[in-house]
Amino acid sequence: MTEFTNERLAFNFRRGTxxxxxxxxxxxxxDAQQTxxxxxxxxxxxxxxxxxxxxxxxxxxRPQDHVHALNSLHIAEVCALIGIGxxxxxxxxxxxxxxxxxxxxxxxxxxxxxxxATAPFSIWPGGVMEVFTDYLKIVIVFVLMLNTLTTPKRIExxxxxxxxxxxxxxxxxxxxxxxxxxxxxxxxVAGAVGGIFGNPNDLALNMVTFIPxxxxxxxxxxxxxxxxxxxxxxxxxxxxxIVFTKSRGGALGLGAVIVxxxxxxxxxxxxxxxxxxxxxxxxxxxxxxxxxxxxxTITNEQEDAANYTGSSEARRVVMEEGIRAFLAFPLTGVGAxxxxxxxxxxxxxxxxxxxxxxxxxAAETGIFGLAVFAFLIVRGIVAAAQTRRLxxxxxxxxxxxxxxxxxxxxxxxxxxxxxxxxxxxxVGWFVCALFASVAxxxxxxxxxxxxxxxxxxxxxxxxAAKALVRPAQTGAAxxxxxxxxxxxxxx
Numbered sequence: 397m398t399e400f401t402n403e404r405l406a407f408n409f410r411r412g413t414x415x416x417x418x419x420x421x422x423x424x425x426x427d428a429q430q431t432x433x434x435x436x437x438x439x440x441x442x443x444x445x446x447x448x449x450x451x452x453x454x455x456x457x458r459p460q461d462h463v464h465a466l467n468s469l470h471i472a473e474v475c476a477l478i479g480i481g482x483x484x485x486x487x488x489x490x491x492x493x494x495x496x497x498x499x500x501x502x503x504x505x506x507x508x509x510x511x512x513a514t515a516p517f518s519i520w521p522g523g524v525m526e527v528f529t530d531y532l533k534i535v536i537v538f539v540l541m542l543n544t545l546t547t548p549k550r551i552e553x554x555x556x557x558x559x560x561x562x563x564x565x566x567x568x569x570x571x572x573x574x575x576x577x578x579x580x581x582x583x584x585v586a587g588a589v590g591g592i593f594g595n596p597n598d599l600a601l602n603m604v605t606f607i608p609x610x611x612x613x614x615x616x617x618x619x620x621x622x623x624x625x626x627x628x629x630x631x632x633x634x635x636x637x638i639v640f641t642k643s644r645g646g647a648l649g650l651g652a653v654i655v656x657x658x659x660x661x662x663x664x665x666x667x668x669x670x671x672x673x674x675x676x677x678x679x680x681x682x683x684x685x686x687x688x689x690x691x692x693t694i695t696n697e698q699e700d701a702a703n704y705t706g707s708s709e710a711r712r713v714v715m716e717e718g719i720r721a722f723l724a725f726p727l728t729g730v731g732a733x734x735x736x737x738x739x740x741x742x743x744x745x746x747x748x749x750x751x752x753x754x755x756x757x758a759a760e761t762g763i764f765g766l767a768v769f770a771f772l773i774v775r776g777i778v779a780a781a782q783t784r785r786l787x788x789x790x791x792x793x794x795x796x797x798x799x800x801x802x803x804x805x806x807x808x809x810x811x812x813x814x815x816x817x818x819x820x821x822x823v824g825w826f827v828c829a830l831f832a833s834v835a836x837x838x839x840x841x842x843x844x845x846x847x848x849x850x851x852x853x854x855x856x857x858x859x860a861a862k863a864l865v866r867p868a869q870t871g872a873a874x875x876x877x878x879x880x881x882x883x884x885x886x887x
Contacts, residue, residue: 445544447479449557451537455838456561458589476533480540498542500775500848504535504841507768510761511732518731519738527733527836534841541842545849548807555609555814555846556623562606563630565593566637573640583686585640592837600646601828603634605839608653608820610634611672612813616665618806639683642690644708645831649824656820663788664813711751711831717743718750721759722766729762733836749833756833769835773826776844779851780819786854787812802857811850818847 454475460466508531515524545551568588572578578586580596587593592602613619613627638646654676661668693708721730721738730738735756739746750756758766787808800808822843834840 444479444540445550447475447477448537448540448544449554451475451479452554452557452842453561455591456558456593457564458591461589461591473533476537476540479544480536498848498852500772500779500844501535501539501542503768503772503775504538507761507765507772508532508535510765510768514728514761514765515731517725517728519734520731523734523737524731531732531836534836534838538841538845541845542849542852545846546853548803548811548853551814551846551850551853552810556613558606558842559610559613559627559630562602563610563626563633565589565599566603566630566633569599569637569640570633584642585637592839596641597643597645597828597832598834598837600638600641600643601649601825601832601834602839603638603641604646604649604653604824604828605821605843607631607634607638607650608657608817608824609814611657612664612817615668615671616810616813618810618813635679639687642687643828644691644694645828647687647691648694648831649828652827653820653824656823657816660784660816660820663784664816710745710748714745714748714750715752715755717745718752718755718759722755722762725759725762727762727764729758729760729765732760732765735759751831751833753829753833753835757835772840772844776822776840776847777819779844779847780815780822783815783847783851783854784812784819786851786858787815800861802861803854811854815847815850818843818850822847 451472454460454472460471508528511524511528511531515521515528518524541554545554565587569578569585572588573585578588580586584596585599586596587599593599610627610631614624614631616624619627635650638650654672657672658669661672718735721735736747736749738759750759754766754770757769761769789805789808825840825843829835829840
């Protein structure tokens with residue numbers, strides 16, 4: 397029973413408050429549609445969780461870019477199968493529910509279905525199916541994350557792994573910038589590895605997305621001094637990388653992150669917002685003049701054309717072409733991933749992406765794909781707000797807060813802080829995504845899965861806590877009722 401308590405539910409509760417078996421029974425009764433977080437005799441999730449960690453490390457660090465012999469091994473896919481394969485096989489053989497269908501999971505599956513459904517109408521069905529194969533991996537890993545991130549410790553560990561990987565990539569980028577290596581477009585640093593860090597804009601987008609979590613770890617007292625100092629160093633390296641990429645979308649996204657942290661940081665720690673503002677004021681004078689000169693071209697296409705690459709005008713033109721493609725094929729689009737191959741006679745910027753995630757989805761999958769993708773973004777915002785509301789410490793006395801029975805205050809505050817960081821990261825990602833074709837990239841879906849997994853954890857534990865409180869309240873009501881007092885007298 398000890399193993400069941402620690403692994404199946406992994407509830408953290410204060411010694412002497414509520415017996416472990418009552419928590420288990422309450423969680424099972426409260427969660428009628430059982431998941432890996434609550435299902436009895438579910439397979440221990442260690443294999444799934446370890447597979448998720450391994451997949452995440454390979455996805456971000458991309459060792460195959462340095463050791464080319466690893467390309468043929470498909471180690472990322474192997475790690476994912478190690479995680480989800482035994483998990484699904486075990487549950488199917490025992491006729492247990494595979495996983496809970498959250499609105500976000502259904503939307504991901506619907507988007508994958510739209511990609512397949514529009515493939516026959518695309519300009520290259522084979523290319524669409526390649527995109528679908530990659531997107532199917534996203535769906536699988538998303539499900540794996542929701543069913544293995546069942547404890548605060550695991551959410552923290554996966555987030556920390558992402559931060560360490562981003563810190564390594566940021567350190568490489570800063571070192572490359574100093575040496576003048578991996579430079580493109582007159583002094584912009586690109587990623588030292590491919591994948592989601594392959595070009596300056598995508599590199600900046602990922603740094604913007606996860607820098608709030610680094611700041612949360614650095615500025616909250618839950619962690620030891622070494623981890624906080626490491627997180628602070630990672631945040632500095634991420635900021636330097638955003639500057640060295642000279643990404644205008646990254647700069648705008650960073651500004652949005654700072655504004656979001658100022659509003660959200662008030663509940664994380666007293667003085668968090670003031671610290672963030674002070675850090676920004678200190679950092680601004682240290683930014684190189686070349687960075688500010690490029691930022692001025694955000695609103696000045698003529699200067700960009702005269703002194704830089706003219707990408708501002710090209711981006712505006714390709715966005716307009718993406719909108720025209722959507723209007724030409726409003727129901728089906730030109731096919732997922734195929735806008736760059738869509739070259740009608742009147743197109744000026746040929747063989748280019750839309751440089752806007754929403755226009756990308758609209759042009760490539762039509763109105764239905766756009767609706768589902770927009771729904772996913774909105775659900776991410778809503779899920780983050782729901783999670784913060786569930787985890788917020790009430791202003792009323794502690795005895796009216798049932799969540800304290802199954803979630804210690806330290807874990808609760810940590811999860812709230814991480815959720816605030818993820819919310820700010822989602823805001824930053826969205827702003828950056830308005831200038832990048834990243835609708836099928838992993839970053840958004842990892843962010844969404846972390847937010848949703850935290851919400852589901854809070855929901856399940858709150859339901860268990862209420863199930864524990866309800867019998868006690870019912871018993872107290874019976875004792876105070878006339879019939880209850882009469883029964884007690886007879887006894």
